[in-house]
Amino acid sequence: GQNIDQPTEMTATEGAIVQINCTYQTSGFNGLFWYQQHAGEAPTFLSYNVLDGLEEKGRFSSFLSRSKGYSYLLLKELQMKDSASYLCAVRDYWKLIWGAGTKLIIKP
Amino acid sequence: EADIYQTPRYLVIGTGKKITLECSQTMGHDKMYWYQQDPGMELHLIHYSYGVNSTEKGDLSSESTVSRIRTEHFPLTLESARPSHTSQYLCASGLTGSNQPQHFGDGTRLSIL
Numbered sequence: 001g002q003n004i005d006q007p008t009e010m011t012a013t014e015g016a017i018v019q020i021n022c023t024y025q026t027s028g029f030n031g032l033f034w035y036q037q038h039a040g041e042a043p044t045f046l047s048y049n050v051l052d053g054l055e056e057k058g059r060f061s062s063f064l065s066r067s068k069g070y071s072y073l074l075l076k077e078l079q080m081k082d083s084a085s086y087l088c089a090v091r092d093y094w095k096l097i098w099g100a101g102t103k104l105i106i107k108p
Numbered sequence: 109e110a111d112i113y114q115t116p117r118y119l120v121i122g123t124g125k126k127i128t129l130e131c132s133q134t135m136g137h138d139k140m141y142w143y144q145q146d147p148g149m150e151l152h153l154i155h156y157s158y159g160v161n162s163t164e165k166g167d168l169s170s171e172s173t174v175s176r177i178r179t180e181h182f183p184l185t186l187e188s189a190r191p192s193h194t195s196q197y198l199c200a201s202g203l204t205g206s207n208q209p210q211h212f213g214d215g216t217r218l219s220i221l
Contacts, residue, residue, distance in 0.1 A: 043198075
């Protein structure tokens with residue numbers, strides 16, 4: 001079947017680094033997306049991985065291991081504005097399957 | 109920034125009313141989607157369209173209907189609203205291609221009394 005798991009909530013300190021994990025089970029893996037969603041707002045696209053390895057984009061990096069069904073989003077130099085939910089979404093053939101998201105709380 | 113617009117942002121209305129949630133995008137995207145999202149929960153696909161005159165039901169059973177008469181417009185209609193329809197409704201659009209992200213509108217938060 002299809003399944004995506006993410007931690008429900010994480011807490012980190014301003015200026016630190018945090019890693020948000022996502023594990024998935026799908027039949028026809030065709031790419032993995034990370035989105036950021038601030039409370040009451042729309043999800044916004046952060047990154048896309050389809051091949052194994054690390055994709056770096058400024059303070060945010062995303063890693064994928066297809067053999068392990070595993071991805072993580074790495075956020076460096078955390079800022080208060082990074083407080084949001086981070087959604088992992090996997091493309092299973094043509095369909096996008098969404099995780100419930102990880103709520104990240106940043107403390108000063 | 110993606111140019112996709114949803115109206116209204118908030119709607120509180122009584123049971124039994126007919127409701128239409130509007131969604132328009134100015135990016136010329138062929139694919140459009142409607143999702144339902146409850147607080148702290150995953151997005152559930154309720155309808156999608158791959159182009160004009162193409163509409164399909166998603167995974168989540170829904171009593172709503174959609175239409176796609178123009179590329180840029182993808183309204184969702186509830187013929188008779190019920191309290192169980194209370195939720196946030198998100199519209200998204202995107203280009204064809206497995207690496208193409210979906211771009212979301214700001215959502216409509218719907219409360220049925």
